[in-house]
Amino acid sequence: MPAADPRHPQLSPEQLAEVRRLQSLYPDKRGALLPVLQLAQGTFGYISLEVEEYVAKLFDLTPAHVHEVVTFYTLFFQEPKGRHVIAVCHNLSCHLMGAKTIIDHLKQRLGVEPGETTADGRVTLLSVECLCACELAPMMQVDDGYEGVLTPEKVDRILAGLG
């Protein structure tokens, strides 16, 4: 679908109306930059350089400003990500409770290193800083949700349930 092509980005009229609504919420429309980038990533899959330029125009900002913002935050992807993103916490509480075992297990099962996506485009594996669910350590984020008190067996069940 051309409309969702990150190389030739174009938001729909409804989405552009949403951009204007978001911009109107803030005393300075630039306040809506993060929400609009989130909308753009949801539409195009990731934030390509072309998406950065497209969004910059919507805000009368330079592409450099948008690039600086995109590269600052971990939740903006600059290349295509898998259909699912698994982000395993490796910070202190999860480290104490066995995060390394979980990350090693996922590396072995998926055949990728953290930061990589499986060849079939199914899963992007990440190793991340504290997700603030330390009572569930070791834990990980799978797309929108948190999964905790992980064991290799539980990880296998979660992987089997992913589309």
Next chain:
Amino acid sequence: MAERIFTRTFHLPGSHTLRVYRETGGYTAIAKALRMEPAAITEEVKKSNLRGLGGAGFPTGTKWSFIPKGSTAPKYLVVNADEGEPGTFKDRYLLERDPHAVIEGMLIAARAIDSRQGFVYIRGEYVQPWRIFSGAVREAYGAGLLGKNIQGSGSDFDIIIHRGAGAYICGEETGLISSLEGKKGWPKVKPPFPAIKGAFGQPTIVNNVETLAAVPHIINRGGEWFAGLGSKTQGGTRLYSVSGHVVTPGVVEASVSITLRSLIYDECGGISNGRRLKAVVPGGASAAILTADEIDVTMDVDGLKNAGTMAGSAGVIVMDDTVSIPEALMVVARFYAHESCGQCTPCRESTGWIYKIACRIVEGKGRKEDLDTILDVAKRGAGTTICAFYDGAVGPYISYVEKFRDEFEALIRSGGGA
């Protein structure tokens, strides 16, 4: 057992809904506050000795009083829901289980500082908390508790929910403001403080989720009552996030003056698997570590400060006697190296180099001068940066090495680096 304020409805099904919140006394404090003079609200909060529960521990009423009097400029109330301090998860519970307490706290704070516009900055990874909180805001609008002419009072207040995009530094209040303005989350030089010149250049108060959730109770039951629950210089109970090697990790509500020993052994069942305690981080990763024989301290801001560490966000990370402290240092050093925003040279450079040194020590390639190098680099950088991030990193760097120096030295010797 301590009084339950923040967690009083956590066990109830639908505790996040307007119906349950109202059935348990919700939105009576704003009705009372709407009949109070704004200055009287701030005075009551001052009397309560409520101190910011996000990490810095600054007196909340005093913070509110910094908003210029009589200013006609728009004033913004910003809620810091960018929970990110390693070992902390209590704001997630409040957003999911008692979102209306946060909204009511915002309404009261807004009246105190004459704000008509609130922003709630929720970390991007918190998808479920964001959904639940957004639902609560919609319900509050539907009931006329937000928007124009709230409850016929003539006051307006709107809430905009702003999702973060993954950056620990945006939990620092001026970094958060930069992010809210559509920039990378670089902290700003203070002064001017946000109360004078904050979000979008206007007077702004940034308060933590839990801090605001305390406010309705203070208005309903009085500042003196809240003050009486805590220590001489800090009122209330607070939420402790306890994780690591305890029998029952989780959120615990207790007085700010509970001892660390009681929190671990009475509230969380002691050390798991019958092991012995080795060390505890009492206030999130950025707090200096305490050894097993340093836990007879009270958890209030001043109690932990006197013990050479800090209450911070009350994230308590418990380590048993199997834990390698050099490995723990490597893990926290990786965090600071990754999350340094890169603005100030001492922080950007030191966090990276200390992580590299910690890695080589753990790999058995440590050099005998490494420990003094870590201490030297850490101490030189302290206090030289725009925000408190690097000072937060220095706490663990120095305390891990100084308190467990023998363990580090043994590891370096075993690798041939003696």
